[in-house]
Amino acid sequence: DAKTTQPNSMESNEEEPVHLPCNHSTISGTDYIHWYRQLPSQGPEYVIHGLTSNVNNRMASLAIAEDRKSSTLILHRATLRDAAVYYCILRYEGGSEKLVFGKGTKLTVNP
Amino acid sequence: NAGVTQTPKFQVLKTGQSMTLQCAQDMNHEYMSWYRQDPGMGLRLIHYSVGAGITDQGEVPNGYNVSRSTTEDFPLRLLSAAPSQTSVYFCASSYRYRSTNTGELFFGEGSRLTVL
Numbered sequence: 001d002a003k004t005t006q007p008n009s010m011e012s013n014e015e016e017p018v019h020l021p022c023n024h025s026t027i028s029g030t031d032y033i034h035w036y037r038q039l040p041s042q043g044p045e046y047v048i049h050g051l052t053s054n055v056n057n058r059m060a061s062l063a064i065a066e067d068r069k070s071s072t073l074i075l076h077r078a079t080l081r082d083a084a085v086y087y088c089i090l091r092y093e094g095g096s097e098k099l100v101f102g103k104g105t106k107l108t109v110n111p
Numbered sequence: 112n113a114g115v116t117q118t119p120k121f122q123v124l125k126t127g128q129s130m131t132l133q134c135a136q137d138m139n140h141e142y143m144s145w146y147r148q149d150p151g152m153g154l155r156l157i158h159y160s161v162g163a164g165i166t167d168q169g170e171v172p173n174g175y176n177v178s179r180s181t182t183e184d185f186p187l188r189l190l191s192a193a194p195s196q197t198s199v200y201f202c203a204s205s206y207r208y209r210s211t212n213t214g215e216l217f218f219g220e221g222s223r224l225t226v227l
Contacts, residue, residue, distance in 0.1 A: 032208075032214070034214065036216070042220070042221075043203070043218030043219055043220060043221055044154070044216070044218050045218070046215040046216060049213060049214065085153070091208050093208055093210050097142050097159055097161050097207070098167070099144065099156060099159070099216070101146070101155075101156070102153050103152060103153035
């Protein structure tokens with residue numbers, strides 16, 4: 001199973017952009033990059049996913065490196081409600097579905 | 112929509128007792144899974160299932176059993192509880208992942224288990 005590596009923690013100030021990195025150097029051509037976040041005392045929730053092209057939705061943007069060995073989740077204007085643990089995982093179509101989350105990145109947003 | 116429902120939300124067990132954590136989803140999802148989360152840690156996959164009658168082991172399966180007799184239900188059984196199994200348990204479900212869907216995992220609210 002392809003693995004991902006994320007920094008343990010990051011800090012940001014409110015209303016500033018946040019770039020959360022994820023390395024996935026062993027990614028295969030059929031792996032999609034998925035991001036989830038877990039707010040305090042809640043279960044994780046889906047944020048965004050992509051394959052090769054950059055993706056945008058109402059929550060965030062996903063920038064994927066050309067070689068696909070890394071990706072960055074972008075929160076354009078961090079709010080206090082964005083303080084959470086962010087997880088990057090890989091998922092491939094029709095795969096074994098053994099979804100390993102890892103420890104994620106704990107984002108602290110300062111007022 | 113109920114989504115993913117986990118019961119109980121809280122449970123205290125004594126070492127050696129057995130119990131079942133229930134997980135039910137009403138979205139007709141093929142994929143279901145169980146994770147445990149220890150304080151300050153990420154999610155660790157215990158068991159997962161890609162359909163009724165099919166289960167497989169995750170990262171930390173020892174001490175846990177699962178079965179999937181219906182699409183809706185995926186119970187997690189602790190055979191003989193140990194203090195090391197004190198944790199928060201999350202059940203998650205989704206459609207089998209295909210490029211035509213987001214593969215969004217829906218998580219339950221969690222079950223907090225304490226083993227004394």
